Amino acid sequence: MVRIDERSREMVPETKDRILEAALAVFGEKGYHNATMAEIAEAAAVGKGTLYWYFPSxxxxxxxxxxxxxxxxxxxxxxxxxxxxxxxxxxxxxxxxxxxxxxxxxxxxxxxxxxxxxxxxxxxxxxxxxxxxxxxxxxxxxxxxxxxxxxxxxxxxxxxxxxxxxxxxxxxxxxxxxxxxxxxxxxxxxxxxxxxxxxxxxxxx
The missing domain is CATH 1.10.357.10 (Tetracycline Repressor, domain 2)
Structure with a gap:
């Protein structure tokens, strides 16, 4: 599983950019159809609720x-x-x-x-x-x-x-x-x- 640096959210205010970088890694590895939002949330070290708050789909x-x-x-x-x-x-x-x-x-x-x-x-x-x-x-x-x-x-x-x-x-x-x-x-x-x-x-x- 592709992961990024799992620093605390308080130390990384650029949450949206972190999600986008994680999405890039997961989509790049698995392709659009096989990648899941749960995997991207895990790679970005954010909860699924946070992920869907920034990107609803x-x-x-x-x-x-x-x-x-x-x-x-x-x-x-x-x-x-x-x-x-x-x-x-x-x-x-x-x-x-x-x-x-x-x-x-x-x-x-x-x-x-x-x-x-x-x-x-x-x-x-x-x-x-x-x-x-x-x-x-x-x-x-x-x-x-x-x-x-x-x-x-x-x-x-x-x-x-x-x-x-x-x-x-x-x-x-x-x-x-x-x-x-x-x-x-x-x-x-x-x-x-x-x-x-x-x-x-x-x-x-």
């Missing part, structure tokens, strides 16, 4: 956990993409590097996000939430590609949606490595490889 807790975790990822990526002082190579590596770093340090959340669209059948509200998140991240990736075009690093004749698909595939594959492969990852080297692969391909010249 498992759906609300899961939704709040997603906003809590992926909202941080989105805000930090937006701060990077809006930095107009970065050239495209630096921007690409900062964006991709942060995706990989976030996945490596938040493996439970990255796993949930990657599996979200095919593991939540039957819950339209949460699926809609994930679809909106996917669309917002796709828009951010599209802005990155547009910067590459504007600065002459990417061919202007390439269809934008196909380029987005290539980038999404690279991100998904390497984020999956961060989740599945234990041990230290050479994130800077992987970021450089993704940049070279995206800009120059894999073929011998």
């Amino acid at each position: 498992k759906e609300k807790l899961f939704s709040g956990m997603i906003d809590h975790g992926l909202g941080l990822l989105e805000r930090n990526l937006m701060a990077i993409i809006t930095d107009r002082t970065l050239s495209f190579p630096s921007l690409f590596k900062r964006i991709v590097g942060y995706y990989l770093e976030f996945a490596y340090t938040h493996r439970h959340l990255a796993r949930i996000f990657l599996n979200s669209m095919h593991s939540l059948d039957g819950n339209g509200e949460i699926q809609d939430q994930f679809l909106q998140l996917h669309n917002r991240f796709n828009k951010l990736n599209s802005e990155l590609i547009q910067r590459g075009r504007q600065e002459g690093f990417l061919r202007p004749d390439l269809e934008l949606e196909r380029v987005e698909t290539v980038l999404a595939g690279l991100l998904s594959g390497f984020i999956g490595r961060c989740i599945l492969i234990e041990g230290d990852h050479q994130l800077a080297e992987e970021t450089d490889f993704m940049y070279d692969c995206f800009l120059n391909g894999l073929g011998a010249r």
